[in-house]
Amino acid sequence: xxxxxxxxxxxxxxxxxxxxxxxxxxxxxxxxxxxxxxxxxxxxxxxxxxxxxxxxxxxxxxxxxxxxxxxxxxxxxxxxxxxxxxxxxxxxxxxxxxxxxxxxxxxxxxxxxxxxxxxxxxxxxxxxxxxxxxxxxxxxxxxxxxxxxxxxxxxxxxxxxxxxxxxxxxxxxxxxxxxxxxxxxxxxxxxxxxxxxxxxxxxxxxxxxxxxxxxxxxxxxxxxxxxxxxxxxxxxxxxxxxxxxxxxxxxxxxxxxxxxxxxxxxxxxxxxxxxxxxxxxxxxxxxxxxxxxxxxxxxxxxxxxxxxxxxxxxxxxxxxxxxxxxxxxxxxxxxxxxxxxxxxxxxxxxxxxxxxxxxxxxxxxxxxxxxxxxxxxxxxxxxxxxxxxxxxxxxxxxxxxxxxxxxxxxx
Numbered sequence: 001x002x003x004x005x006x007x008x009x010x011x012x013x014x015x016x017x018x019x020x021x022x023x024x025x026x027x028x029x030x031x032x033x034x035x036x037x038x039x040x041x042x043x044x045x046x047x048x049x050x051x052x053x054x055x056x057x058x059x060x061x062x063x064x065x066x067x068x069x070x071x072x073x074x075x076x077x078x079x080x081x082x083x084x085x086x087x088x089x090x091x092x093x094x095x096x097x098x099x100x101x102x103x104x105x106x107x108x109x110x111x112x113x114x115x116x117x118x119x120x121x122x123x124x125x126x127x128x129x130x131x132x133x134x135x136x137x138x139x140x141x142x143x144x145x146x147x148x149x150x151x152x153x154x155x156x157x158x159x160x161x162x163x164x165x166x167x168x169x170x171x172x173x174x175x176x177x178x179x180x181x182x183x184x185x186x187x188x189x190x191x192x193x194x195x196x197x198x199x200x201x202x203x204x205x206x207x208x209x210x211x212x213x214x215x216x217x218x219x220x221x222x223x224x225x226x227x228x229x230x231x232x233x234x235x236x237x238x239x240x241x242x243x244x245x246x247x248x249x250x251x252x253x254x255x256x257x258x259x260x261x262x263x264x265x266x267x268x269x270x271x272x273x274x275x276x277x278x279x280x281x282x283x284x285x286x287x288x289x290x291x292x293x294x295x296x297x298x299x300x301x302x303x304x305x306x307x308x309x310x311x312x313x314x315x316x317x318x319x320x321x322x323x324x325x326x327x328x329x330x331x332x333x334x335x336x337x338x339x340x341x342x343x344x345x346x347x348x349x350x351x352x353x354x355x356x357x358x359x360x361x362x363x364x365x366x367x368x369x370x371x372x373x374x375x376x377x378x379x380x381x382x383x384x385x386x387x388x389x390x391x392x393x394x395x396x397x398x399x400x401x402x403x404x405x406x407x408x409x410x411x
């Protein structure tokens with residue numbers, strides 16, 4: 001398009017600078033250095049996003065208005081709503097875990113959906129909504145913590161685990177939530193952040209003034225000349241910096257805290273299942289073993305992968321990346337960036353165990369027949385997962401390429 005001629009775009013993961021060129025419909029432009037996506041060409045993206053986010057909002061309302069799951073044992077029926085898992089954890093004396101489940105499965109998705117609708121609908125009619133930059137910052141911050149897919153996986157695992165205990169009856173809310181997952185994912189896939197800033201285009205090539213040193217805003221992607229850049233972005237008013245301040249120190253600190261959290265998380269019970277007055281506490285490992293003994297090998301593998309393999313692998317991977325950056329390693333920077341990208345994406349799926357415990361605790365409360373109580377291990381595990389996610393967000397992948405950039409400049 002003519003108004004995009006000469007517009008520049010910087011890669012968020014390696015800081016490579018490109019001229020934004022026209023690409024075919026449904027295509028995407030990738031960074032030639034690290035392989036990350038720079039921008040995409042989505043046909044009728046504005047109308048698609050508005051329609052999908054409106055549908056997501058209606059499905060969210062339905063999912064929170066009707067019964068989610070019901071458990072039937074003989075003549076007893078235990079019914080819960082979508083928020084029951086978080087509320088059950090709160091009642092069992094784990095308010096921090098209950099709030100975490102409530103925020104990541106209900107509140108953050110709602111804020112993300114309504115925030116984008118607040119931005120897109122006025123822009124569709126050529127009106128700039130008030131506080132646009134502030135809303136963009138909130139949505140950008142909360143979107144990675146909207147764990148709808150992880151919560152739904154935890155729900156499916158809880159349904160399988162309860163098959164031997166009672167009859168599980170899915171409610172209308174469960175189907176609405178499943179539809180919400182697909183619609184919300186489709187909306188995110190069709191979203192282009194440039195829709196929000198059409199009236200404030202990015203830095204153009206003729207504005208460089210012979211310099212190629214720029215600072216990239218990680219909230220809206222606006223480029224600023226490094227020698228003259230303000231403390232806050234001129235487009236979204238977010239704080240901007242050449243590199244994340246104290247990235248290595250903060251990431252090491254968060255990794256250390258997460259490692260300490262994982263020790264009690266695996267030693268203490270995450271829940272206690274009581275049947276007819278008898279029950280034993282269950283740790284993460286013993287829960288996996290019980291699933292294997294029950295013949296549920298696929299489910300045991302999922303729990304093992306999400307609750308043990310992924311957290312440990314994430315700690316080791318981030319430690320390797322931090323060490324390589326500290327030593328100024330020149331070894332395969334593209335592969336290290338890909339390793340970081342995968343680590344950042346899969347880390348949130350460890351929350352499936354926390355959602356599982358909350359779902360079971362909220363649903364199974366049948367008095368003497370059966371009860372499920374969360375254990376202190378779940379709190380430690382939830383803390384470990386959050387700390388590893390914060391560690392991944394605090395690590396600046398551009399540090400991987402700084403040594404490569406300087407080497408190229410020397411040549």
